[in-house]
Amino acid sequence: MKGVKTLTRRGFVRFLFAFFACILAFPPAIVHAGVKKVKYVFLFIGDGMAFPQRMAAQNYKGEKLLMNKFPAQGMTTTYAANRFITxxxxxxxxxxxxxxxxxxxxxxxxxxxxxxxxxxxxKEDGKKIGIITSTSLDHATPAGFYAHVPDRDMYYDIEIQLANSGFDFFGGGGFKDPTNKRHNSRHYVGNALDYMRSHGYTIINSKEAFERLHKGDDKVIVINPRLQPGDSLPYRIDQTPADITLAQLTKKAIELLDNPKGFFIMVEGGKIDWACHANDAVTSIKDTLALDEAVKVAYDFYKKHPDETLIVVTADHETGGLSLGFAGTKYASYFGVLHLQDMSYQRFTNDIVKPLKKKGYVTFDDVKPLITKHFGLKFEGDSSDPLVLKPYEVAQLKIAFEDSMKNARGKHDPYKYLLYGGYEPLTVTITHILDHHAGLGWTSYKHTGVPVPTSAVGG
Ligand SMILES: [Zn+2]
Structure with missing residues (x-):
């Protein structure tokens, strides 16, 4: 990798394939074109993690992310064959x-x-394979490594192909459609989890059983004991010690997969994307930091095997049109205001707003203390305090609260869609305002065409 300054996606893929072609053609140590054999490959994918997501996480943390320190730093365009925004x-x-x-x-x-x-x-070359993600294990990004389907929603087919892959380790969320409830499978061959077991897989969904896994345990599927919507790992901000982190999964994968022929491990921070769809900067930042912790686990391994290990960190696209600057804060940034948010938009919606709505009669004054408690925003105080809401923001929150009570999420109203994007109106308005106070802006609830960084070390 030394001397490689930029990597386009095509260049990066060619680069990885070059490594593998070399390994396949020349099993002994040194190969052509000055590229050495690489035995261990880690590929980290931050879903939705472009330059703004990485820089926001870095400024929130107050120190450089490990992935941002890698010696090879490049830029990757992301367009699809038939659409600019992928x-x-x-x-x-x-x-x-x-x-x-x-x-x-x-x-x-x-x-x-x-x-x-x-x-x-x-796998054909004899390496052991690990696939780790914070989404369900049949979601598009992990499926890209073991499945071939014309439509990403064919979850059942994807699950059957997972069982047929023979890959050695899967870890993260669960499965979206083991009984083909969507009826979009081409061939139903029974419950997908049973099919996996009949193909030699052990499915684990307790932290104790996960911790007991040791070298020699092969064909393991680890599902976190507690899942959030979408059969996913809880957001990092919502996790407790009972949950299994991406870093822990990466560490365990190394332990189980290390062997004389080496391994390929893919780790996806899949919900950076989901938090950015919902325009919740803090939740996306914490999931980005969780991915960087997993990168650290790989980097510690790299330090022990520097001549045989390659680590690549990239992303599939940007999400949300996150911007590092906002009209309301001009040249100033206040990342400090983000530290008081204590739960994801998802948990605030499900655990706070939904029960309130169920209760029936609730006023805006009832929710004010909850906004302060969980997001730090204050309804009164010195206007120089970056957490104090401006009068027009309080008015926005009040309208959003009323839309929440009416369930007017904006799915069919173009103006309300701009405001809420189909998300819970009060919650998304709170995160918009909090992020604006930090000096962060959002332009979309979908992906954007912004290029992404690709970083690498080793090889
Ligand atoms: Zn997305």
């Missing part, structure tokens, strides 16, 4: 298989040809 399925196909494809497709070309992923090639 989605996770087309993007992971580009990352894992080296081909641009159409929106929604996984592991196939636009005309339907199956393309082997880098993980499948590594």
């Amino acid at each position: 989605g996770s399925a087309a993007a992971v196909t580009a990352i894992a298989c080296g081909h641009k494809t159409d929106i929604g497709m996984i592991g196939i070309t636009p005309d339907g040809k199956v393309i082997k992923s880098i993980a499948e090639l590594a």
